[in-house]
Amino acid sequence: MTELIYYKDPYVKEFEAKVVKSLPGAVVLDRTAFYPESGGQPSDVGRIVWEGGEAKVKFVRFEGDEVVHEIEGEAPPEGTLVRGVVDWERRYKLMRSHTLAHLLMAAVRELFDEKVPVVGSGLGPEESRMDFKAKIRKEDLAKIEEIIKKWVEEDRPVRIRLFEDPEEARKLLEGYGKQGGELTEEHLAKRPIRIIEIVGINADPCGGTHLKSTGEVGSFKLVKRESKGRGITRIRFKVL
Ligand SMILES: [Zn+2]
CATH class of the missing domain: 2.40.30.130 (Elongation Factor Tu (Ef-tu); domain 3)
Structure with missing residues (x-):
């Protein structure tokens, strides 16, 4: 191991x-x-x-x-x-992109006031994407960007939470309501269960590399939205 x-x-x-x-x-x-x-x-x-x-x-x-x-x-x-x-330059961009991805998911849920499902995602050092089961219009993008910008300016702490007890992990996630992610079989099979908590914003089971606080996301851009059919919208985004 x-x-x-x-x-x-x-x-x-x-x-x-x-x-x-x-x-x-x-x-x-x-x-x-x-x-x-x-x-x-x-x-x-x-x-x-x-x-x-x-x-x-x-x-x-x-x-x-x-x-x-x-x-x-x-x-x-x-x-x-x-x-x-x-290769730190590349990795750091991926960390900024990954924390940004969690903020994007939270911002979409905030705007729609519901737990909008994420049905796919892919990070890259140059550009990333996230697919939502929701109709997101072009004019929504600016609103989503504003919500994220505010959270980046507030420089919220990002915590790595490790749990041996799945019940405690579940409690943290449920405490975030629509902003709490789901524990899958795959998460439950591993110990510790790892949850990324962006304090006051969201909590999501995740094994990835994240920033210490949202301020480090810095400049970013939601590049565009694309309709993928079947009610799915892809948002492309990047750190600058
Ligand atoms: Zn993640």
């Missing part, structure tokens, strides 16, 4: 670790700050460095409860101590 450093501290950019599995063109480490592709957030990239060697990390993925780092070139042997360096 790989220790996920980013789970508790998403601001770790460099870390020391040991190679526990050396595979053709890939390594498993005992701990990692690299984010493995999941939940609509793309994999981190970067590099690992060790005595006498260095390799680019191209892609990172879960395999069961282990994290596999696909690298360029030959993998260092088992037992090697390495330093991992996350």
